[in-house]
Amino acid sequence: MKIAKVEAIPFAIPYAKPLRFASGEVRTAEHVLVRVHTDEGVVGTAEAPPRPFTYGETQESIIAVIQKVFAPQILGLSPLSREVVHQRLDRTVGNPTAKAAIDMALWDILGQYAAMPVSGLLGGYSDGMRVSHMVGFAPVDEMVAEAGRIRGTYGITTFKVKVGRRPYTDDVVACRALREALGPDVSLYIDGNRGWTPSEAARALREMEDLDLTFAEELCPADDVLGRRWLVARSPLPFIADESATKPAEVTRELLGGSATAISIKTARTGFTASQRVLHECVGLGVEVVMGNQIDGQIGTLCTVAFGAAHLASARHPGELSNFLDMTDDLLSEPLTIEGGTLRVREGNGLGIQIDSDKLARYRQDR
Template identity: 65%
Template sequence: MKITRIETIPYSIPFTKPLYFASGVVTSAEHVLVRVHTDEGLIGTADAPPRPYTYGETQASIAAAINDLFAPGLIGLSPLDRETAHAHMNRTVGNPVAKAAVDMALWDLVGLSLGVSVSQLLGGYTDRMRVAHMIGFSETDAMVADALRMRDQHGITSFKIKVGRHPIELDIQACLAVRDALGPQAELYIDGNRGWTAAESLRALHALDGVGLLFAEELCPADDVLGRRWLVQHSHLPIYADESVTTPAEVTREVLGGAATGISIKTARTGFTASQRVLNLCQGLGIEVVMGNQIDGQVGSLCTATFGAAFKATAGRPGELSNFLDMSNDLLAEPLAIEDGVLLLPQRPGIGIEIDEAKLDRYRQDR
């Protein structure tokens, strides 16, 4: 089986409720659907969610990188030639989301050709994941209502609360209110998206001492080298790295440099191949991980769950898999469902992605 062409389809689906956070806002899923075609008729599929304020990628740049830079060296390869494919793509620096989508589409092809799920190929630990929900910036009452809605309608009991606003008291009040509304049994952690300084971060953590947070994620900028180390040294909570760890090498830098004590893995930026390397590295270093969310639609959330369910280390903690619930529509022919706080993987070969072509035709932007 050989790759014959790679298709990039930009599309846009509005969110019913925008997600606000320290580094930006997402009002619609303006993503790129990536399809890798083969001479045997099999098509590998994945999603590329551009985040220009985080990785510098846009819909146009993702399509250009794949079509103009990657595809000429990938056409003619077997989907099994993943190391050769990555060697070619890595001649171009950056572009993590574009590379990740191609990688996952190749894994999808391997699973489809063998008639087994990619989650089984990766590790096969379980067929489900507990779900964590991200709560974006809003008025405190609205943030509380969002958490209660997800708990009451979908059984979700783990929540990431976006922080990083000024004054910091806005976020302190919101976290206290969410804890009060959900009670002590809910799992809560915070994500600053690099919005605070190290000093502000520590002051907020002290103020939140009684909330019972599990950990805090990416509170201050990645280039604040000394400030991040200082925060880890003085924090009573684990500090997780996210946007600052887009490669295994960056994971090594942040952990061994004392700037992080945990890692968020996002398949949208490291695919399955590099995510596996990040996970193995973290296990070797004794570092805990969480499966993060790139504000994915259902295709991206399915990819996250596929990887997360494959390993004991990632399946043991809820993955951020629910923000597609705030999209007005999606592309999957059989929508994902979250029940009792759990997302079940579809029992199909590959990743299990089946695109509703009518929906794709409605939302695609290249026609």
């Protein structure tokens, strides 16, 4: 079986409401559907979500690099030759979500060919994950109302609160209101998306000491090297590296340099192959991981839960698996459902991705 064709199809689906955070906002899911075809008719599918304010990729750049650079380098290879595929893709710097989508599509092919679910091939630890929901910037009453609605409707009891605004006291007020409204049985953690200076972050954390936060994530830019180390050394909270730890070498740098004490794994940027390398590195160092969200649609969320549920270490904490709920539609024939605060792995061979052809025709942007 050989790789015969690689498709990169742009599509756009509006959000019911924008997700706002310190480094930008997203109003429309302008993603790329990636399909890897084999000469035996097996097709692997994944999704590449461009985040120009984080990784520099755009919908147009993902399509261009796949069509003009990546596809010609991997045509004719076996889907089993993942090391060769990655060696060739990594000749080109950057472009993490384009590379990740190709990797996950190859795993989808392998699962279908072996008549096994990808989650089982990866590790098979569990058939689902508890869900964490991200709460973006909004007036405080709206943030509280959203969290209450999500808990009441889907049974979700873990929330990641976006912070990083100025003045930082706005976020302190919001987190305090969420804790008071949701009570002590709900887990809260914060994500600054690099929005604060170390001194602002330190003051904010002092003022939220009584809120029983679980984690703090990327409160300051990775370039604030000494400031991040100073902050992490003085905080009782585990500090999650996310945008600053996009590949194994960066994970090593952040952890051994004292700039983080936990890692966010996002399959949208490291696929399954590199995500396993990051996960195994963290397990070996005794470092906790969480499954992050790239503001994925349902395809990307399905990939995240397939990986997260496959391993003990990644299934330990709730995964960020619910932001597709803010989209007005999606491409899957059978939508994902969250019940009792849990999202199950899709049954079937491969990743279990079935695209609704009518929806794809409606939302694709290349015709």
